[in-house]
Amino acid sequence: MKIAVIGVGLIGGSMALKLKAGGSASYIFGVDMNTVHLKTAKELAIIDEISTLENAVENSDLIILAIPVDVAKALISIVLDLIKPHQTVMDAGSTKAGIVESIKDHPNRSRFVAFHPMWGTENSGPEAAVSNSFSGRAAVICDRENSAEDALNTVENVAESLGMHLIYMSAADHDLHTAYISHISHITSYALANTVLEKEQEEETIFQLASTGFSSTVRLAKSHPEMWVPIFKQNRENVLDVLNEHILQLNKFKEALENKDFEMLSDLISNANKIRGILQK
Amino acid sequence: MKIAVIGVGLIGGSMALKLKAGGSASYIFGVDMNTVHLKTAKELAIIDEISTLENAVENSDLIILAIPVDVAKALISIVLDLIKPHQTVMDAGSTKAGIVESIKDHPNRSRFVAFHPMWGTENSGPEAAVSNSFSGRAAVICDRENSAEDALNTVENVAESLGMHLIYMSAADHDLHTAYISHISHITSYALANTVLEKEQEEETIFQLASTGFSSTVRLAKSHPEMWVPIFKQNRENVLDVLNEHILQLNKFKEALENKDFEMLSDLISNANKIRGILQK
Known part of the structure; x- marks a missing residue:
């Protein structure tokens, strides 16, 4: 299978490396606005060929968008305009409602599969790519019901090649849950x-x-605004809901400390400890 | 050197393992209120002998307090009452002003060295102990000036055996800095x-x-109240100062999101990114 990787950074690069190593990808076209990244990706053998968007899309079976979610949202209908019916398009973005909404009436909508690998680091660029990351x-x-069965199968096989287990949900549910599980962690870390x-x-x-302890809590604060501002923009309402709750929870700690209510403080901590059981299930 | 380890949990256990492995400790007495921990520590060869406090102190050259800071503060003058002038006492607690204040007029004050190894995990108990942790x-x-030179040397040698590099500061400065570098991370993580x-x-x-990302930000939320409530209690004013600033910083993110001011959001994130340069110096 020939693959076009649009965005040869941490995520696109790591996917390319693994799909090549596992034999799923026979040839990889790399597309990026950043020519330094493209050159690096070629030198690191992450991609086989530096390409234009048009050439890469024309010659690939699978097109992977691994770019910031605002760029992906702007580019997805252009890519769907270019493809033929046997081709499949997938993304790797951290928000989903925006991108699927933007193409809901596109004639090639069924060729697109909305995909989100739950992995990332605070680093970026092709030199940060690691084959076994996922x-x-x-x-x-x-929204699997909006994708054609063969397109879905192609992406499911990609996930399998990456060693990932799949979860299916609606784009709206995805954005709600990731606000809790991922996006708020970044805000917390930035604010810290x-x-x-x-x-x-x-x-x-x-x-x-x-x-x-400090290093691990603040690790995400190294993540760049180019990636994260668009995520917060697209998932603004969910993130605000969670952020309001988070500020409220912090104010409980403040209240306990101000009132020297160490029993309340102990209860707050004991409640937080429950996360251990959930994360280690 | 014979060593009494008071508190055979994560920190005391890890120190015992390393000091034994490196040859600094010839024999280790273990003291703990938790008899299950004592038995486990003996089985894991972390300690050589399960002992009473009195016996351990009487027969050791060095006494290490590796217990919650409230218990350490209550126990330190009892231990200083028991020792003879050639013996050295050190602690391993996360707050310092409280413990040094409580013994400032003790005749054996100079035998005590206030020590804080900047390492820990969210786990506890002797089975969590790891030899090379530090x-x-x-x-x-x-407050090195309040310790006798030979006592200071003993503890400096312990730090060297643990592979740690030393920083010297006043107890007051320590408590201020750790409020930023360690204590607030825990509150953030609990609240998250x-x-x-x-x-x-x-x-x-x-x-x-x-x-x-979520797992690393929330990792510290697994830490127990038995250890952390006393730390917050002893360092309440510093922690409250930092917590107020943290809530203020979070409110800036809230404001940016509410006003759809994505330039402000980008500036907040770019500022947070500076932590990368500082942590990687």
Whole structure:
């Protein structure tokens, strides 16, 4: 199978490496607005050929969009305009309602499969790509009933090749759940970084003292605005709901500390500890 | 050197394992209120002997307190009452102002070295202990001028055996910095867990979708109240200051989202990205 990877960064690059290694991809066209990324991807053998969008789409069986969700939303109908009926298009974006809404009346809608691999790091670019990244992780396919059966099968096989287990849900449910499970973590992490940067003027002390706990909580704060602003924009209402709840929960800790109510504090912590059971199920 | 480890949990157990492996400890007495932990520690060869506090203190060159900070604060003067002038006492607690204040007039004050290894996990108990845990991490010694030179040397050698690099500061500075670098991360993480548990009723979905990002941000929320309530109690004012700033920072994200001010959102994220340069120095 020939594959066009639109966006040869962390996600597109990691998918390309694994699909090539596993034999699913016989040839990979790389498309990117960033020519440095394209060159790097070619040098790292992530892609076989640097290509234009038109050439890549024309010559591929599967087109993978692995670009920020605002660009994907803008590009998806252009790609669907270009394809023939045997071709399949999938994305890898962190929001889903926006992209599926934008093509709901497109004549080639059924060739598109809305896909979200639940993996990422705070790094970006083709040099951050790792072949086995997705192994053992969950991937979500949204609104499967709107995709043609053969297109769905193609993407399901891709997920299998990546070593991922599939979950099916509606685009609306996906965006609600990811607001909790992923998007709010980023806001928390950004705000924590800004808190420390604002109040802790001694940078050297941050560096010297930063424990593993701090590093892991603040890790996501390294993620770039180019990727995350579009996600928050597309999932604004869900994220705001969760953020309001999160501020309310933080205010409970504040209240307990202010009132020296250490029993309340203990209860809040014990409740949070329940996450252990859920995450380790 | 014979060592008494008071508290054979994650921290005390990990120190015992490493000091034994490196040859610094010739014999280890284990003391704990939890008899199951003591038995496990003996079975895992973390300690050589299950002991009473009195026997362990009497027969050791070095006494390590690796217990919750409220218990340490209550126990330290009892231990200092028991020791002879050649013995050294150190702690491993996450707050320092409280414990040094409580013994500031004790005749054996100079035998105590206030120590804080900047490492921990969300797990507890002797079975969580790992020998090489501390390697490459920072350890803080507070108020060194109040410790006798030979006691200080003993603890500096312990830090070296653990593979840690030392930072010296006052107990007050320590508690201020750790509020930023460690304590607030825990509150953030607890509040995030409570947010998700409150709003996301579908536990199965949390489990299935939880990405690496969520897991790393919420990891600390598994930490027990027995350890953390006393830390927040002893460092209440610093933690409250940082928490207020954190809520203020989160409200900026809320404001940007509510006003659809995505330029402001991008600026907030770009500012948070600066943490990358500081953490990777």
